[in-house]
Amino acid sequence: xxxxxxxxxxxxxxxxxxxxxxxxxxxxxxxxxxxxxxxxxxxxxxxxxxxxxxxxxxxxxxxxxxxxxxxxxxxxxxxxxxxxxxxxxxxxxxxxxxxxxxxxxxxxxxxxxxxxxxxxxxxxxxxxxxxxxxxxxxxxxxxxxxxxxxxxxxxxxxxxxxxxxxxxxxxxxxxxxxxxxxxxxxxxxxxxxxxxxxxxxxxxxxxxxxxxxxxxxxxxxxxxxxxxxxxxxxxxxxxxxxxxxxxxxxxxxxxxxxxxxxxxxxxxxxxxxxxxxxxxxxxxxxxxxxxxxxxxxxxxxxxxxxxxxxxxxxxxxxxxxxxxxxxxxxx
Amino acid sequence: xxxxxxxxxxxxxxxxxxxxxxxxxxxxxxxxxxxxxxxxxxxxxxxxxxxxxxxxxxxxxxxxxxxxxxxxxxxxxxxxxxxxxxxxxxxxxxxxxxxxxxxxxxxxxxxxxxxxxxxxxxxxxxxxxxxxxxxxxxxxxxxxxxxxxxxxxxxxxxxxxxxxxxxxxxxxxxxxxxxxxxxxxxxxxxxxxxxxxxxxxxxxxxxxxxxxxxxxxxxxxxxxxxxxxxxxxxxxxxxxxxxxxxxxxxxxxxxxxxxxxxxxxxxxxxxxxxxxxxxxxxxxxxxxxxxxxxxxxxxxxxxxxxxxxxxxxxxxxxxxxxxxxxxxxxxxxxxxxxxxx
Amino acid sequence: xxxxxxxxxxxxxxxxxxxxxxxxxxxxxxxxxxxxxxxxxxxxxxxxxxxxxxxxxxxxxxxxxxxxxxxxxxxxxxxxxxxxxxxxxxxxxxxxxxxxxxxxxxxxxxxxxxxxxxxxxxxxxxxxxxxxxxxxxxxxxxxxxxxxxxxxxxxxxxxxxxxxxxxxxxxxxxxxxxxxxxxxxxxxxxxxxxxxxxxxxxxxxxxxxxxxxxxxxxxxxxxxxxxxxxxxxxxxxxxxxxxxxxxxxxxxxxxxxxxxxxxxxxxxxxxxxxxxxxxxxxxxxxxxxxxxxxxxxxxxxxxxxxxxxxxxxxxxxxxxxx
Numbered sequence: 001x002x003x004x005x006x007x008x009x010x011x012x013x014x015x016x017x018x019x020x021x022x023x024x025x026x027x028x029x030x031x032x033x034x035x036x037x038x039x040x041x042x043x044x045x046x047x048x049x050x051x052x053x054x055x056x057x058x059x060x061x062x063x064x065x066x067x068x069x070x071x072x073x074x075x076x077x078x079x080x081x082x083x084x085x086x087x088x089x090x091x092x093x094x095x096x097x098x099x100x101x102x103x104x105x106x107x108x109x110x111x112x113x114x115x116x117x118x119x120x121x122x123x124x125x126x127x128x129x130x131x132x133x134x135x136x137x138x139x140x141x142x143x144x145x146x147x148x149x150x151x152x153x154x155x156x157x158x159x160x161x162x163x164x165x166x167x168x169x170x171x172x173x174x175x176x177x178x179x180x181x182x183x184x185x186x187x188x189x190x191x192x193x194x195x196x197x198x199x200x201x202x203x204x205x206x207x208x209x210x211x212x213x214x215x216x217x218x219x220x221x222x223x224x225x226x227x228x229x230x231x232x233x234x235x236x237x238x239x240x241x242x243x244x245x246x247x248x249x250x251x252x253x254x255x256x257x258x259x260x261x262x263x264x265x266x267x268x269x270x271x272x273x274x275x276x277x278x279x280x281x282x283x284x285x286x287x288x289x290x291x292x293x294x295x296x297x298x299x300x301x302x303x304x305x306x307x308x309x310x311x312x313x314x315x316x317x318x319x320x321x322x323x324x325x326x327x328x329x330x331x
Numbered sequence: 332x333x334x335x336x337x338x339x340x341x342x343x344x345x346x347x348x349x350x351x352x353x354x355x356x357x358x359x360x361x362x363x364x365x366x367x368x369x370x371x372x373x374x375x376x377x378x379x380x381x382x383x384x385x386x387x388x389x390x391x392x393x394x395x396x397x398x399x400x401x402x403x404x405x406x407x408x409x410x411x412x413x414x415x416x417x418x419x420x421x422x423x424x425x426x427x428x429x430x431x432x433x434x435x436x437x438x439x440x441x442x443x444x445x446x447x448x449x450x451x452x453x454x455x456x457x458x459x460x461x462x463x464x465x466x467x468x469x470x471x472x473x474x475x476x477x478x479x480x481x482x483x484x485x486x487x488x489x490x491x492x493x494x495x496x497x498x499x500x501x502x503x504x505x506x507x508x509x510x511x512x513x514x515x516x517x518x519x520x521x522x523x524x525x526x527x528x529x530x531x532x533x534x535x536x537x538x539x540x541x542x543x544x545x546x547x548x549x550x551x552x553x554x555x556x557x558x559x560x561x562x563x564x565x566x567x568x569x570x571x572x573x574x575x576x577x578x579x580x581x582x583x584x585x586x587x588x589x590x591x592x593x594x595x596x597x598x599x600x601x602x603x604x605x606x607x608x609x610x611x612x613x614x615x616x617x618x619x620x621x622x623x624x625x626x627x628x629x630x631x632x633x634x635x636x637x638x639x640x641x642x643x644x645x646x647x648x649x650x651x652x653x654x655x656x657x658x659x660x661x662x663x664x665x666x667x668x669x670x671x672x
Numbered sequence: 673x674x675x676x677x678x679x680x681x682x683x684x685x686x687x688x689x690x691x692x693x694x695x696x697x698x699x700x701x702x703x704x705x706x707x708x709x710x711x712x713x714x715x716x717x718x719x720x721x722x723x724x725x726x727x728x729x730x731x732x733x734x735x736x737x738x739x740x741x742x743x744x745x746x747x748x749x750x751x752x753x754x755x756x757x758x759x760x761x762x763x764x765x766x767x768x769x770x771x772x773x774x775x776x777x778x779x780x781x782x783x784x785x786x787x788x789x790x791x792x793x794x795x796x797x798x799x800x801x802x803x804x805x806x807x808x809x810x811x812x813x814x815x816x817x818x819x820x821x822x823x824x825x826x827x828x829x830x831x832x833x834x835x836x837x838x839x840x841x842x843x844x845x846x847x848x849x850x851x852x853x854x855x856x857x858x859x860x861x862x863x864x865x866x867x868x869x870x871x872x873x874x875x876x877x878x879x880x881x882x883x884x885x886x887x888x889x890x891x892x893x894x895x896x897x898x899x900x901x902x903x904x905x906x907x908x909x910x911x912x913x914x915x916x917x918x919x920x921x922x923x924x925x926x927x928x929x930x931x932x933x934x935x936x937x938x939x940x941x942x943x944x945x946x947x948x949x950x951x952x953x954x955x956x957x958x959x960x961x962x963x964x965x966x967x968x969x970x971x972x973x974x975x976x977x978x979x980x981x982x983x984x985x986x987x988x989x990x991x992x993x994x
Binding site: 045046125149165166187193194195196197198201220221223224225226227246247250260261262263264265266 | 879881886928937
């Protein structure tokens, strides 16, 4: 389609080694498509692979993890970029303006030895022909855009003196200055107070709309997905089990894991439906990360034998809505 | 402004530090077994003569008075008289310290100018030949450096390069016998240049090679290793990764890595400096260098108390100054320090 | 029956520099009846955790009264306070950190039984098994180390330890905040069931409105060390009157794309609790509804409708009109 930004087909991310002779697959056969101005809410629990998926798409994996995909295409300025053929040096040219990152834990990812203003200014200078003073002005302007209090004073602040919310705002203002075509945001508001979270998300949303980026927003919070995203992707232990438009998802979700997540998030008008939650076994079972089977089978109340043994197929449910499940007819 | 606040507090600590050193030095002489006055005076002197010597050494009278007299002397620059050389200790030290500092500073300069960049290059991006070469050589160096005691290495090198190969002149000190150089600063390297004494300059350089090499080899390894390890871990850190993700060019990222590594290098250098002063003692003796190290050893073997006191005092003072300088450098280089101060 | 009553609780932490003090808790009053859950909600730095710890005297209050089961225990020396400890227990936020990593589950749960109730080994083991069953863990878990348990199981052990001494009150200090989604719901379900079975009271401290609403009968909203709104859960949820409560609700994201919420935004960030002024409303600088009279005095909690208390001049004058 003409306004596709990202095509991911059959993406698998591996960890070296093997279990019972089978390779360890952290991500299993991920397929997704991002269009212009999409905000995809990538939702899943801790350990479901959201960060790994984001880093796989952005070719930012730490060794020894490695990725393999049939198609990993990024479309920028009417150019098809096959990300699988790019090494780190090539990616350096794409990172920043093409693909941007908002990692969690802002204070840890800022350079502790430079002031936030200096490091931001370095980024500005690297991407433009501005002088030092012009870069400084640009940084202060960007700080204002994200409602940073006392922008001039905070230019000279070191990261360790900032609060979590302020540091996160610095990261967001950097990302928005770069105005990447594809923004990969990994739990951008983790650990922030709820009123600060709202401030930060509102600013992010407004500015994303202004620069017309497409976004993949990884989160554990269904509330963020419901209020800020346009598409939903549910990740269960490395498998993308449901993918659809947001409204379609909340009105018409189908996969048992999606049901589980919504229940566990008190989604029924803020009240818990215990009877529904009881359907899912809570006892912890060893999570398999090899090629075989559906990764929710251990906890799923609909699971049959084939679910454990055979990879679930992708089944289309409606327009732009698919799930990966063997039991799709019974849902 | 932050700096002044930090500095003021830092300087205040110097006073008790220095005081503590003085007390310890003061006690050394009085706690050592034997009678220092008798040793100073010699076995031929009568008991009355020994008493006179004892008084001159400041070992008579109540302890607090002795200490007060000692303090007064120190702050006037009077460190007593060496019975072995016959000179004022302070004059001896002033004459001999520059030669030692020459060795130490040259060793440090070479470590910082050569070893540290090699370490940084070996973990830089890319796959150049230089990178591979530096990596391998550092690996071997790292394995072996800790195995050689400095004096042993010095002796072996003298054996090989002087006795067997004749490439290095005889290790008789800062200059070969027969060649002299005017003494202005006390550092032959500088004095020979100042007096345009090219012969002395060249000969001195030849004699510098081995002792400086030994110091660099043995003591530089710690600095190099710390730099290597820190730089490696900084490279893997989240903020460097993010800097790359923001599209910063490789050169800039590598300057970030360096800047984040320097605090560790500086700390290790400071620590090593303390060891180097000790190392100079041994190396000077092997090479007959004629600096403070040799002086100190001679003082100890001859039980020259005042000289020992003087040398220890000066060494301690140098250490204190070095640590202050290091703290200042640290403050400039790592802004998180103010929190700990 | 009133299990806990706290009167005019203050906690100030002195700072090293000059005469600065952190005003963590400034004049809190509340009470909890038996079989009741009071939810204490607020963001980081509001003092709710400090309140929880003062109640069980893990931290000593600066001033105020703590009346537990009818007795004033504020200043009791440790020897006399010991007999109250089994009756008031606490469950912490970090499930793993709260358990001794070198002891097995059995020892962890036995510890308070042996030290506080002085049960002998046999009786305490029976109680441990009984309590494990109550939190839906089998005897298989007796000899496991905390590291071998999932987060949810670790938190259940913490809860089991708390109920082992048959307390009348349990302080729950953000028991689900650090848990993964799947464990959050089951922990809430468990806590609900335990209250039904044993009649224990809870002081439920959390920053998450949704979680708090699952269990609480009454809610206190805290800001900068003071309670700004308090009332029955339904009343506060359906009709939040204090601007801060309104802001909290407006910022809470429910998993419902169609939820209509009025926008209510506070400017800026939470100010520092160092040397807080007590002659004006602490929210005024950030409050979109602030009037001039808001900086002229400290608003006190007043009953603006039955069983619904609010500390806000503006809300008071608005409610007078209706």
